[in-house]
Amino acid sequence: MKYRPLGHTDIKVSALCLGTMTYGEQNSESEAHAQLDRAVDAGINFIDTAEMYPVPPKGNTQGLTERYIGTWLARQGQRDRLIIATKVAGPADWLSYLRDGNLHLDRVNIEAAVNESLQRLQTDYIDIYQLHWPDRSTNYFGKLGYQAVESEQMTPILETLQVLDDLKKAGKIRHIGVSNETPWGLMRYLHLAREHDLPRAVSIQNPYNLLNRTFEIGLAEIAHREGCGLLAYSPMAFGVLSGKYLNGQQPKGARLTLFDRFDRYSNPQVQRATEEYVGLAQQEGLNPAQMALAYVTSRPFVTSNIIGATSLVQLDENLESINTSLSKEVLQGIEAIHTQQPNPAP
Template identity: 45%
Template sequence: MERRKLGRTDIEVSALCLGSMTWGTQNTVEEGHEQINRALEAGINFVDTAEMYPVNPISAETIGRTEQIIGMWYERGGTRQDMVLASKHSGEGMAHARNGAPISAATIPEAIEGSLRRLQTDYIDLYQFHWPNRGSYMFRKNWTFEPRDVDPAAERQNMEDCLGALQNEVQRGTIRAFGLSNESAWGTGQWLAAAAATGGPRVASMQNEYSLLCRLYDTDMAEMSIYEDVGLLAFSPLATGFLTGKYQDGNVPEASRMTLNANMGGRKSDRVFAATQAYLDVAKRHDLDPTQMALAWCMTRPFMTSVIFGATTMAQLDLAIGAADLTLSDAVLDDITTAHRDHPMPY
């Protein structure tokens, strides 16, 4: 499994990352542990979680359960040094953590201590902010996005204060690196400038949605990633399962995500099914599995650090892992480009 540098840190992560957001709702403790063991055997050293997980649904009763499942893996003999572990600080609008309080210098120590306790570890390798305080155009908000009426000076001050709190955690040894999620080019630039001004931890990575069906990252964010060494950690690279083909022709497999979230977080539409079919046709034309093609394509992107995938069955996990051995030909890449031009921005 290929390893890639995480930003300008000395941390190396696998090109595929095991996502954990279903552990505790759609997956049991034992299933989560089985997934970790299989991923490590395959050379995946990177596991991503968050204090708000599991999802499907997110609830006050289950928040933190995924981190607890990972902690139980350590408790049962898992080796901490075998894993690069990433987690996230919830923020404004994520009501089940600290009543949705925005991320601040005051919330950071409490949030980190809570995650460390649940994870049963002394440190988190990559600590990420899940959602910008000022809001984001991610999760289909791009269609009506307008910058919120915020004071840029106050935003920058909050960033500097947060970086001060994060630096204290770096010095304590509780975190090794800092990353963002659901951010924009402007926001990332402000965080980078604040780190340069304060000496706080520099942004090492960006966790945003990215797939054949969701390519908002391809312009300004891509440029930022390349020039500033802030690589993408892509979530939903299979477009919540659409790109596997399992939802085509009106199919809704039992226990699938669509049974729990009918509109798939605003992704479901006639245009999505048409776009998906175009990519399924590319895979069929070149005798490729569509799941592996979608993941392998993400790994080819020049700004990509690691591609985060999730699985609810071991068969799904093994199929995804196989993408690491797939090299896409120029003919496949050209056909993917054609499909993208024919079906831009399906959601």
């Protein structure tokens, strides 16, 4: 395993982070524990979750992911050797069951969320507490174009940072991060933190993969110059880049077979680009999934690549990507495909 600095902190996180959003939906508690054991044995010290998980979000499963991690942490007994990241949900009409649906990144919601996450995780502190998505109307979750919404209700970013500062002083969180943020949002968080001596974001968790490189357009430079590296999620585009959905295949138990909420990965442009990426990997003697993951991990603005799996076989394959090197010819081939079909799944 390789390790990288987390922002300007003295923490080093594994270049691969274990994503857990299947725990409680596609994975049982025992399967979750087995994955966590395997990942730690492979050198991973970084685990990412969220209060909203598992996905797809449901009222009767909400919080199960953190609970499964919590029972594992209690059994494992090496909390101080791990970096645990979780997230507080922002406004969403599809989360009506969470805090009565009145979700904002304000004091009432953030304090309630962090206390509940600490209880489920069975820990006294959270290493990186992330804002899962913005408390304002903007372009995220696959939406590229920004459209202004007049008179919207939103929590000022300064107020959010002040709450997080209090939680940090109380010892409940160590560092903060943002997620699904825009260039304006990230720079605003960084500016206000500097101006008011408040916690500075150490990471940004946004989607990034061969089918969606939009992070490079406005955020990569910020991540690099400001020391706020990317925690890349969906590096495999929900498994699409493995090639398992090509030619109309619907593997039993696979995420896109089970759930239709991720349809942005099924358009014709995605299919064409995926065929090209899979073909390139096979031509170069590479596993398509490992090529896709190795590309993300190799980007200079990436702090950690969040891998996920529903089986130990998949997890082992994804872990092995840390040992996959991409030649100049492979990188040139990837760029050629990207030029022909850029960002088909934003």
